[in-house]
Amino acid sequence: MAKIPWNGFTIREGNLEDLDTILTHRRNMFVDIGYRDDLVLDVVDSNARPFFRERIADGRYRAWLVETQGGEVVAGGGIMIFDHVASPRDPHTQRAHIVNVYTEPTYRRRGFARKLMEIMVQWCKDQGFGSVTLYASKDGRPLYETMGFKPTNEMRLMLREGAEAR
Numbered sequence: 001m002a003k004i005p006w007n008g009f010t011i012r013e014g015n016l017e018d019l020d021t022i023l024t025h026r027r028n029m030f031v032d033i034g035y036r037d038d039l040v041l042d043v044v045d046s047n048a049r050p051f052f053r054e055r056i057a058d059g060r061y062r063a064w065l066v067e068t069q070g071g072e073v074v075a076g077g078g079i080m081i082f083d084h085v086a087s088p089r090d091p092h093t094q095r096a097h098i099v100n101v102y103t104e105p106t107y108r109r110r111g112f113a114r115k116l117m118e119i120m121v122q123w124c125k126d127q128g129f130g131s132v133t134l135y136a137s138k139d140g141r142p143l144y145e146t147m148g149f150k151p152t153n154e155m156r157l158m159l160r161e162g163a164e165a166r
Contacts, residue, residue: 014063025102075112090130
């Protein structure tokens with residue numbers, strides 16, 4: 001994908017050189033939604049680094065980043081592609097899941113998340129996915145709802161203390 005000029009910024013696909021930025025955005029996203037235990041976040045970062053490195057390298061994680069004219073990344077988001085058993089609703093054996101949608105605080109309320117979401121949803125359509133999922137924070141939910149995302153009937157049983165969803 002070529003670089004996309006947009007409102008004085010550039011949107012481009014991420015690569016392995018962006019791993020630190022992707023992980024920083026991911027950590028900041030967790031802090032914004034209420035996770036404050038640095039020790040837990042350090043473990044998450046440590047475990048996420050090889051996970052994302054491998055998936056960026058083999059294409060199972062696709063990232064898009066918004067840069068200033070000076071090259072500073074101010075927002076980003078990504079799609080995880082994972083194997084999934086076929087079902088009547090979607091006979092394909094892969095699914096797309098949007099993660100890591102984050103905008104630096106001083107750049108919020110300018111449409112970056114919406115533009116990134118539009119790009120990622122279109123990418124999923126272009127790849128032939130039947131659907132795309134995401135987990136919405138309280139702050140992100142209104143955006144996703146305006147884009148047509150609907151709650152599903154997923155249920156969850158927490159198997160360890162402290163793992164409750166936010």
